[in-house]
Amino acid sequence: MSEALATLREDEGAVVILDQTRLPGARQFCRLSTLEQAAEAIRVMRVRGAPLIGATAAYGVALGLAEEGGDTRLDHVLATLGATRPTAVNLHWALDRMAAVLRPLPAASRRAVAWTEARAIAAEDAAANGAIGVHGLALLQEIHARNLALPGAGHSPTHDIDCVNVMTHCNAGWLATVAHGTALAPVYAAREAGLPLHVWVSETRPRNQGLLTAWELDQAGAPHTVIADNAAGLLLMQGRVDCVIVGADRIAANGDTANKVGTYLKALAARAHGVPFYVAAPLSTIDFACFTGGDIPIEERDGNELGHGLVPVANPAFDVTPAALITAIITERGVCRPDQLASLQP
Ligand code: MRU
16 A cells, blocks of 8 residues: 555644545545544544544544643543444544543643554554454465365366455455554455465445455455355355455454444354354454443444435444354454453453
């Protein structure tokens, strides 16, 4: 990814974001100079993806303290950003981290420190995702080695077993993060390592984040094919998928994982057909205060995203995949089973 295509970057006291509501049709950037602009960008999904909205919220705090840094203002800034989207815990994690750093400081020094802390959150996200790529690559290499050892490798009519077929859902690539992506980080690492690979990209109704994934993969020259969400079960049944890798918006302490609506159905189908199902996410996505998936708030978005005002609509934006359906979770610290998450608790 070129610097010019960064999801977010600082620019003289403001933040410039790539407006994802315009992709894949147009590359348009938005300059965020105020708290309200940052909150709006998160709410309407100009920036989206759990790690990216966390980093944007952190910068939103710095923007919000431009004029005044007293307690009343800080509370207002945190509450405004905290009300934008409920499910992705990275947003609330970033705000809690900003609050913990800023509250003990005198009002006059909060603004400068807020910029420094937001910068640190962004840099840490990029580093964490880079490490997820390295750990995820090892899993893909194992799958590739197993495929090559299969009798008749390369001769299946339905499954190109010379290459690793990964299925993903939604967009958990660099667009959803500060850099590298989470679910797509292993894909990019595999490209760099020369591992042959192909990605099944599910469309992701109703907001079509799958098209963002296809756009990203196209930029990287990574072979991919878009499928309708409901085609995933058939491909898994036909043995055309080696593994599913998705991102996460919030992982509960027991490993239950909230991600884009439709993830759960893929996990069920993957289990039914013996295909490994991986969740890739930085530690900032794990909410140890949330004991199970039942405690995760699920965002209900405007029905117009789906029904265009013509029909009654329910529009939950996320679902919860039970830990029992998850083969492993890939974090910057390595690969672990969902029941081993406690070992990652800070
Ligand atoms: O509603 P979105 O587009 O913000 O949802 C994004 C997802 O569900 C991603 O899979 C998740 O945030 C992980 S992004 C690295």
